[in-house]
Amino acid sequence: MTKALVAVxxxxxxxxxxxxxxxxxxxxxxxxxSHSATAHDIAHDSRHAIGFPCx
Amino acid sequence: xxxxxxxxxxxxxxxAGALAALLQFTFVVPLLMEGELYEFSDRVHFxxxxxxxxxxxxxxxxxxxxxxxxxxxxxxxxxxxxxxxVAAFLLAQKFGKRIDARTGMIWGLAGFLAVNLxxxxxxxxxxxxxxxxxxxxxxxxxLFAALGTVSGVxxxxxxxxxxxxxxxxxxxxxxxxxxAPHLDAYYGVAPPELxxxxxxxxxxxxxxxxxxMGWLAxxxxxxxxx
Numbered sequence: 001m002t003k004a005l006v007a008v009x010x011x012x013x014x015x016x017x018x019x020x021x022x023x024x025x026x027x028x029x030x031x032x033x034s035h036s037a038t039a040h041d042i043a044h045d046s047r048h049a050i051g052f053p054c055x
Numbered sequence: 056x057x058x059x060x061x062x063x064x065x066x067x068x069x070x071a072g073a074l075a076a077l078l079q080f081t082f083v084v085p086l087l088m089e090g091e092l093y094e095f096s097d098r099v100h101f102x103x104x105x106x107x108x109x110x111x112x113x114x115x116x117x118x119x120x121x122x123x124x125x126x127x128x129x130x131x132x133x134x135x136x137x138x139x140x141v142a143a144f145l146l147a148q149k150f151g152k153r154i155d156a157r158t159g160m161i162w163g164l165a166g167f168l169a170v171n172l173x174x175x176x177x178x179x180x181x182x183x184x185x186x187x188x189x190x191x192x193x194x195x196x197x198l199f200a201a202l203g204t205v206s207g208v209x210x211x212x213x214x215x216x217x218x219x220x221x222x223x224x225x226x227x228x229x230x231x232x233x234x235a236p237h238l239d240a241y242y243g244v245a246p247p248e249l250x251x252x253x254x255x256x257x258x259x260x261x262x263x264x265x266x267x268m269g270w271l272a273x274x275x276x277x278x279x280x281x
Contacts (some may be wrong), residue, residue, distance in 0.1 A: 003060035018142075024142065027131050027132065030131065033194055035190075042120065043124065043132075046125045050129075050171070050258055053187075053193035
């Protein structure tokens with residue numbers, strides 16, 4: 001691979017890592033931590049069962 | 056690259072979330088709903104003139120919409136966990152670590168230690184209705200314990216000398232030594248046997264889901280290497 005191709009590949013990898021981590025934290029926050037009443041009510045039992053602090 | 060990360064994470068996360076939900080419905084939710092009988096005083100442990108309370112979980116399937124919510128939020132939560140874990144796969148692979156079903160199981164076990172066991176060491180899974188310290192304080196400590204343990208396990212697993220091992224141990228121990236926020240009295244209304252079984256079953260189900268998720272994500276990751 002040329003240097004340019006290596007750089008593009010490295011950038012893609014970093015972007016994949018960052019986007020997966022950001023999306024992952026977003027999902028965990030919404031289901032496990034959000035103080036929204038709707039999120040709490042829907043996720044109530046799973047929050048308790050997974051051990052997230054609840055109420 | 057995106058395809059490998061997102062395909063492995065989505066399939067493994069959804070499968071682990073479904074597995075966790077099914078195990079919760081079998082082993083955890085009946086106890087949780089039994090606990091709610093005490094939360095709302097439908098049952099009172101050691102009511103005057105009575106010795107003990109019936110060991111009798113309610114029938115859970117009368118509240119179907121509620122369980123759809125539980126199923127869905129398990130899918131969301133475990134998919135979130137899987138995305139973070141698989142992003143770390145890619146990072147580890149860049150440093151020459153092999154990712155397959157076997158090492159995936161170890162990753163899953165490490166995730167369980169960080170996300171469930173370490174936080175539960177300070178804040179055990181609670182039956183609904185358990186009085187406890189302020190929510191923000193507990194959420195903050197939970198994150199401290201989970202992130203500290205993730206860092207510690209990574210330092211122990213990938214570090215190459217005694218210094219990193221020592222630092223890793225400190226990262227795991229620090230949240231526990233600082234201690235989780237608690238009230239200064241016990242207010243439990245449910246029988247302790249119920250609360251204990253509930254806590255241990257919650258942790259056990261999470262262990263199974265995490266290890267299965269790690270195995271599957273590692274398996275899919277290796278297959279998609281081509």
